[in-house]
Amino acid sequence: MSAAPLLKVSELRKSYDAIRAVDGVSFEVRPGEIFGVIGPNGSGKTTLFNSMLGQIRPDAGRIELQGQDVTHLGPLQLNRRGVGRTFQTLQVFGRMSVRDNLIVAAQEHQGSMLKRLFMPGDSGLGAKADALIDQFRIGHVAHKKAGQLSYGQQKLVDIGMAFMSDPALVLLDEPCAGVNPSLVGGLSRLLKELNETRRGSFVVIEHNMDFVMDLCHRIMVMVEGRVMAIGTPAEIRANRQVLDAYLGS
């Protein structure tokens, strides 16, 4: 891994009236790294995420992606710069087929809007979508409407959509939420595979401790809007403060 960080967040702050949801958070994510964010409910993880994704405007602080200031960019511009995301509540396009969902997830990166009017329906992304469908093992439902799939299958489509445009940074918002415990291991394997083959960086919010410890290279613990600790899974597990505040003994 190279030295320059892919993502650098400096002193990010966001308050809602008197509540300091994010209170001076700083961290870096290296290229190719899987970075976990954990913490109790209300610790500011979701607000941090939404600030990073341009859904809400931070009050103060800086967000740099590949050296460029992206603090005040919206979701559209961030996507164009190579940021992908999944959603905590499933957000697939229910009335489109699975394959079309994947295609639309990357088509806006193929040429200009006008050029796309004259491209074939799949914008040349058909093969890529098929490859992802194979990798995710959802070939048997690829032509069904996404809304008809089971929750777990929709979750996979959601994740697949985030990766279709080969983003440099993917933010995953509670990927295990609502997923059958027996499938969590498979999800972890899949994400590791994607990380190795595509060499993108991930930032993962998650409550499932086993999943986080197994998947992430480094973990950041947030409590009450502040960073309590950043370190490898082993370091975090051994950290007295974290154990007391969050993990329990």
Next chain:
Amino acid sequence: MTDFLQLLLSGLATGSIYALAALGFTLLWQASGTINFAQGEFVMLPAFAMLACMSFGAPLGIAFVLTVLLAVVVLGWGFKRGVVDPLLRFGMMPIVVATIGLSIAMRNGVRAGFSAEAHPFPNLFADKIFNVAGVTVTLADIGTFALAVAIVLATQAFLSRTVTGRAMQAVAQNTESAQVLGIDVPRMVFYTFAINATLAVAAALLVTPTYLAKFDMGEGLGTKAFFAAIIGGFNNSRGALVGGLIVGVAENLAAAYISPAYKDAVALLIFMLVILFKPQGLLGRKEERKV
């Protein structure tokens, strides 16, 4: 100046009637996401119903009560069970189109089945004129205004001070939570429809004496009610009163000071300004865009 005051006062009277229709319209939207494009016809039908009752010899008061009962059953319960309930989960489009069909059917049904002409309607208030500080004011204007405002305020008091009313508000704000709290959601929604029907009959009682009963009287009234509801604030029932009064007064002033041709344009202009700069209405709360 006296002219201005006169126009203001008669505008307030007309506006208070718009407020009645707008209030029902707003309540329906809040409680069940129904956009009722037949709201004007919901006022027109009771007008003819009351006329029919009176043609059988009933006095106005009895006709009014009978029509309210009929309206609650047909325009309240019937409308809810027959049209709104089956379509609610399909989003706004089918309900909008269904109420459009309903308005076409009602309007032309009255024309074909009853009459295409305008019919006179008895006035609640005697034909008296007052002269206050040089301003001429009819008893009808004052009476209409007072009665309409009283009805609106009574409805709002019912909604905010009674248990049933607060339950209805809870349903309007968050149906799922209300259900979890044990509130009988379908019944509360029905009460909303029943209130809308009653308000429509009241509006008919107050507006028809001046504008006469005609099959197409609902068209203009319906449009004004929409405008009034939006201007005042679609997610706030107090807004209906404010919106209605603004539309009524603005219309009157425009017709006199600008030109009758552009009378409709003034309400439209205010409406457009509100939509573009404060879409939630003058009294409305900002609606968050949910992720």
Next chain:
Amino acid sequence: MKARHLLLAGIAAAVLLVWPHFLKSYGIYLLSYWLIYIIATMGLNLTVGYAGQKSLGHAAFFGIGAYTVAILLKAGVSFWLGLPAGALLCFAVGLVLGFPALRVQTIYLAFATLGFNTAVWLLIRNEEWLTGGTFGINNIARPELFGFSLEGNKAYYHLVLVITVLMGLLLWGLLRSPWGKAFTALRDNPIRAESLGVSVRGYTLLSFAIGAAYAGVAGGLFASLVQFIEPAPFNVAASIMMYLMVVVGGPGYFLGPVLGAAVGVILPEWLRDVPGVANWYLPAFGAAVVLLMVWLPDGLLSIPDRLKARREAREASALRAATAAATRQEVSA
């Protein structure tokens, strides 16, 4: 496209070409009327059905297209220039109408477009120097093509047919391109779409502009068809009827406008001729619309999808029943 679809399309084309020869002049006129409304409804179907916007102001563009052609014809400009001019003007105005759509959502947008329609209608009605006001513009000529006069109803019908098919093919191409998916994404989940790089702003504006341009073309053809225009067909009630046509036909279904326009234009006429209906044709129409919506909320063309869904549900429950029976057998064995 499957062979079956091509065959159906071929039969439809043949019928549409030959039918007028069996009809009287009024029947041909009505067919042209229907085709024109198909074009207008196709545009609205894009805006409302495919892109999920709310537009209750479509008749305003219909009017702008009609008056552009009529006014230019009176000024000596050829129909063949006036028609594209009207379409371009509508495209531009449609873009402008798209901007409020970026700021207000759903029901408020619907009312904003309604306001826009009223404003345009008021302008048409009051600015007599330009539009003739309530007196309208009459003696609108029908065009000539390479020396052939398209004056007659039958000849004009063929022109309208050709243009309808062309506009249909253009829309088909557009929807099959990546733009089609972008519009659907915009409709189904604008927040997700934005996070995937779909420019919600761009596609929203385009959906209004293209829809408006279609109405403009339809309006231009309308002017030369009816040869006398006045403000009435371009008011809010007309917009509401167009919206009705989209929803009844089936929003987001390509051929929805064909059925929807038939319901809006031909059904009332047909009802008028049904014995015993007479004056009641409009209330009957209104009642029919209500019943249609309650029975088929997704429009007429949702029937195949519904049948398919019902069949799949039956198969799934049969499968479940069979599995349950097999399990019971195993357990009891």
